[in-house]
Amino acid sequence: MKNRALTQMYEGLMVAAAQYVAEVQPTATNPEDVAAILRPLARETERENFWVLLLNARNRVTKIHLATVGLTDRTQIHAREIFREAIRGNAVRIILAHNHPGNDPTPSPQDIECTRNLVSAGKIIGIEVLDHVVIGAVAPDRPKDFLSFREMNLL
Secondary structure, three states: OHHHHHHHHHHHHHHHHHHHHHHHOOEOOOHHHHHHHHHHHHHOOOOOEEEEEEEOOOOEEEEEEEEEEOOOOOOOOOHHHHHHHHHHOOOOEEEEEEEOOOOOOOOOHHHHHHHHHHHHHHHHHOOEEEEEEEEOOOEOOEOOOEEEOOOOOOO
16 A cells, blocks of 8 residues: 555656646756756655656756666666657757665766766767766765766766
8 A cells, every 4th residue: 555655646746747847847957957856756766767858959858758667776778768758859968867765876887887878879869968867865975965977077
């Protein structure tokens, strides 16, 4: 019963996020913007989720696409799942994002490799990957609850 209630609540949050994006088309020019948009979704799931923010030429988010839902410590992602929706949505650019339910946003070696592969795929098809934001939680040694691949020079 608890899992069903959590699933329904999460689905409600996804609908609310989609409505917000459709109505407001918020600008996503930095990782803080991305974290602010996705934080409510990231905090309400116990599994790793991978989202793609589709952006227009003015870096306004036109859609949030939930590409995959994984396990508590990983998710599988492939370029076709990412770019299929980006092409359908006429995205000029995209921002990748996922959560770490364990709360430490430090990327794994697999996160880094996957991101580099997606950046390469984006170059081939002409859709720029602006950033990859990992959402976790604040800790005594970590003042932000997210990490940006771009800020860490990992793209």
